[in-house]
Amino acid sequence: MAVTDAPRIVTARTGYEDSYTLERYLATGGYEGLRKALSMTPEAVAAEVDVASLLGRGGAGFPAGRKWSMLRKDPVTYLVVNGDESEPATFKDHLLVERDPHQLVEGVLIAAYALQVSQAFIFIRGEFALGLERVTQALNEAYDHGAVGADIFGSGFSVDVVVHPGAGAYICGEETALLESLEGKRGFPRIKPPFFPAAIGLYGQPTVVNNVETMSNLPWIVLHGGKAFAGLGQGRSAGTRLFALSGHVKRPGTYEVEMVKTTFRDLVYAPVYGAGVRGGRDVKAFIPGGVSAPWFGPDQLDLPLGQDEVGAAGSMLGSGAITVMDTSTCMVRAAWRIAKFFARESCGQCTPCREGSGWLERVLRRIELGQGREEDLDLLLDVSDNISPGLQWPPQQTTICVLGPSIPSSIHSGIDMFRDEFLVHVKEGRCPVG
Amino acid sequence: MSRFTPEMAARAAELVSLYPEPRSALVPLCHLAQEQDGWLTPEAMEEIAELVGVTPAEVRGTASFYDMLHTEPVGRYLVSVCTNIACLLGGAEELLEHAERRLGVRAGGTTADGMFTLEDAECLADCDRTPCVTVNHRYVGGLSAEAFDQLVDDLRAGRRDDEIPPHGTLVRVRRSGGLRVPRDQVASERQAMAAAVAQRAEAAKAAAEAQGAEGAQGKGA
Numbered sequence: 001m002a003v004t005d006a007p008r009i010v011t012a013r014t015g016y017e018d019s020y021t022l023e024r025y026l027a028t029g030g031y032e033g034l035r036k037a038l039s040m041t042p043e044a045v046a047a048e049v050d051v052a053s054l055l056g057r058g059g060a061g062f063p064a065g066r067k068w069s070m071l072r073k074d075p076v077t078y079l080v081v082n083g084d085e086s087e088p089a090t091f092k093d094h095l096l097v098e099r100d101p102h103q104l105v106e107g108v109l110i111a112a113y114a115l116q117v118s119q120a121f122i123f124i125r126g127e128f129a130l131g132l133e134r135v136t137q138a139l140n141e142a143y144d145h146g147a148v149g150a151d152i153f154g155s156g157f158s159v160d161v162v163v164h165p166g167a168g169a170y171i172c173g174e175e176t177a178l179l180e181s182l183e184g185k186r187g188f189p190r191i192k193p194p195f196f197p198a199a200i201g202l203y204g205q206p207t208v209v210n211n212v213e214t215m216s217n218l219p220w221i222v223l224h225g226g227k228a229f230a231g232l233g234q235g236r237s238a239g240t241r242l243f244a245l246s247g248h249v250k251r252p253g254t255y256e257v258e259m260v261k262t263t264f265r266d267l268v269y270a271p272v273y274g275a276g277v278r279g280g281r282d283v284k285a286f287i288p289g290g291v292s293a294p295w296f297g298p299d300q301l302d303l304p305l306g307q308d309e310v311g312a313a314g315s316m317l318g319s320g321a322i323t324v325m326d327t328s329t330c331m332v333r334a335a336w337r338i339a340k341f342f343a344r345e346s347c348g349q350c351t352p353c354r355e356g357s358g359w360l361e362r363v364l365r366r367i368e369l370g371q372g373r374e375e376d377l378d379l380l381l382d383v384s385d386n387i388s389p390g391l392q393w394p395p396q397q398t399t400i401c402v403l404g405p406s407i408p409s410s411i412h413s414g415i416d417m418f419r420d421e422f423l424v425h426v427k428e429g430r431c432p433v434g
Numbered sequence: 435m436s437r438f439t440p441e442m443a444a445r446a447a448e449l450v451s452l453y454p455e456p457r458s459a460l461v462p463l464c465h466l467a468q469e470q471d472g473w474l475t476p477e478a479m480e481e482i483a484e485l486v487g488v489t490p491a492e493v494r495g496t497a498s499f500y501d502m503l504h505t506e507p508v509g510r511y512l513v514s515v516c517t518n519i520a521c522l523l524g525g526a527e528e529l530l531e532h533a534e535r536r537l538g539v540r541a542g543g544t545t546a547d548g549m550f551t552l553e554d555a556e557c558l559a560d561c562d563r564t565p566c567v568t569v570n571h572r573y574v575g576g577l578s579a580e581a582f583d584q585l586v587d588d589l590r591a592g593r594r595d596d597e598i599p600p601h602g603t604l605v606r607v608r609r610s611g612g613l614r615v616p617r618d619q620v621a622s623e624r625q626a627m628a629a630a631v632a633q634r635a636e637a638a639k640a641a642a643e644a645q646g647a648e649g650a651q652g653k654g655a
């Protein structure tokens with residue numbers, strides 16, 4: 001069982017009771033990365049991040065270094081940090097904002113320096129009341145410590161960081177919706193092009209949007225060098241990554257593991273991680289990367305936790321949320337609940353997404369209630385196909401944002417992998433698993 | 435209901451001043467109003483509109499997009515039960531049904547005494563403790579039916595009030611950090627920096643060209 005001896009990068013201090021305080025942070029090497037960064041040129045800092053092959057941890061896995069290099073030159077630019085964390089079963093940033101807010105702040109300051117932005121914003125979902133408290137407190141302490149604000153550590157570099165609360169809307173995790181929300185508007189994703197906020201972002205200015213975990217890796221990368229980070233993991237999937245493990249495992253939780261060298265099986269069964277399936281049952285299926293991702297069966301447990309490896313197998317690591325469903329799970333119910341989530345959270349701008357999600361939810365509900373018809377399975381696939389033609393992976397884009405094309409994943413997986421179980425619901429009006 | 439108290443008005447002004455554009459403070463100000471009144475009153479929306487320079491209808495239109503902003507009164511304790519996938523696998527539907535029976539309201543409803551509003555929530559990002567329950571957006575852990583009953587009793591008796599503050603996600607958030615870097619100072623610093631970078635690039639290019647020219651000469655010779 002591969003539990004590698006890779007260092008813990010972003011969860012090094014979460015074991016301490018007082019991990020969120022400035023005292024603990026300073027006693028464990030805190031703000032050394034920022035000091036080192038300030039002694040380098042901004043370009044040199046960005047070059048380290050490029051060498052590190054730090055893939056964005058928010059869902060799309062875009063290389064951070066490349067994203068930074070796309071920031072359009074302009075006297076006014078912004079950095080916006082995505083702490084919306086609303087993809088179902090994702091709870092890794094929750095740990096980082098509550099347990100190590102200084103690490104996040106330091107990462108944000110390093111990025112702000114490398115990018116020379118005018119101002120940085122940390123967007124945190126409103127439901128993280130404690131997280132908002134902790135990050136604001138960390139900023140207050142950092143101001144007193146001279147780590148943020150005017151003339152940071154006497155370097156001549158100044159930047160202000162503002163913590164911004166969300167107010168409950170999954171779609172605000174989509175980066176352009178997040179920017180709209182930050183501008184005080186409804187969270188409607190923006191029409192593309194421009195494809196990247198790096199060209200036109202917050203208030204129309206060039207903007208980099210990065211995830212909380214992406215930022216939290218920066219102090220380590222600057223201190224130890226991009227090469228050391230790239231030496232962990234394999235290929236493009238460098239370093240360690242947080243995985244939020246939930247569902248029918250004995251020890252659900254957030255675990256930091258070395259990428260590629262660790263497999264899904266390791267994560268589910270190793271005693272230090274999931275410790276196996278509840279009640280000694282078997283895995284029936286698992287969701288490898290949040291509810292937007294197609295499901296995998298037990299035969300795929302030996303896939304390595306690497307971005308390209310999982311992509312080639314027809315799904316994605318997405319937001320790092322792995323949900324295990326054991327043999328007692330009703331797959332119709334699981335697919336229905338996911339469809340219900342999308343129906344509730346669609347922003348309503350695009351017809352396929354708005355109408356399609358509602359239809360799928362209603363049809364799945366009636367199957368779950370034992371009132372389904374045999375044609376319903378084809379109807380589900382047909383509606384899905386109207387949302388994202390061909391039902392291929394990665395999905396075809398027909399809508400303003402990728403929420404819409406993500407809706408069919410679980411339904412398609414469910415019918416593909418468990419057609420017989422769906423049919424028993426339809427024909428016998430009952431669930432075969434209980 | 436009322437307009438912002440002087441203390442709240444001062445916090446509101448500070449929030450507005452944090453952003454390059456006042457409208458960005460709209461959502462934070464809505465949170466502030468809920469902290470004061472428990473929900474977003476029409477008067478509050480009017481005042482927020484004045485503070486950020488939009489119409490009251492725009493405040494309402496924006497606020498209505500967000501689940502956490504309540505344009506109708508809610509109970510003193512907002513009890514949210516997540517029923518999304520991880521919690522579903524951990525018995526959330528059963529817990530929600532129990533909660534509905536115990537409180538005597540359907541999800542979305544408020545008890546007659548105005549104490550509790552029950553909510554069927556989407557994922558609250560605490561999926562390793564299922565089924566996840568929050569009260570006024572404070573996590574109370576994954577709850578069994580018995581633990582839920584205990585929670586309700588405790589809340590009714592005010593025994594959890596130190597732990598679970600009243601409404602408002604920013605209740606305990608205060609920015610004390612001293613900094614306001616004047617925006618024009620930052621802009622001029624950045625401009626100087628950009629000029630220096632451009633100059634350096636220019637010099638490097640010139641040097642490379644000079645070297646290239648030398649190299650060519652060398653070859654020619």
Ligand SMILES: Cc1cc2nc3c(=O)[nH]c(=O)nc-3n(C[C@H](O)[C@H](O)[C@H](O)COP(=O)(O)O)c2cc1C
Nearest residue numbers: 056057058082084085086173174175210211214403
């Ligand atoms: C519907 C939807 C929801 C998303 N939710 C989140 C989220 O909660 N947190 C996040 O960091 N990224 C989320 N993303 C991805 C962001 O759009 C963006 O790619 C990411 O924040 C970029 O940061 P990264 O490059 O560091 O990963 C979401 C995307 C979509 C389409």
Ligand code: SF4
Nearest residue numbers: 347349350353401404
């Ligand atoms: S795909 Fe759905 S969520 Fe995305 S913009 Fe269109 S309607 Fe809104």
Ligand code: FES
Nearest residue numbers: 516521557558561
């Ligand atoms: S699924 Fe319930 S908190 Fe995430």
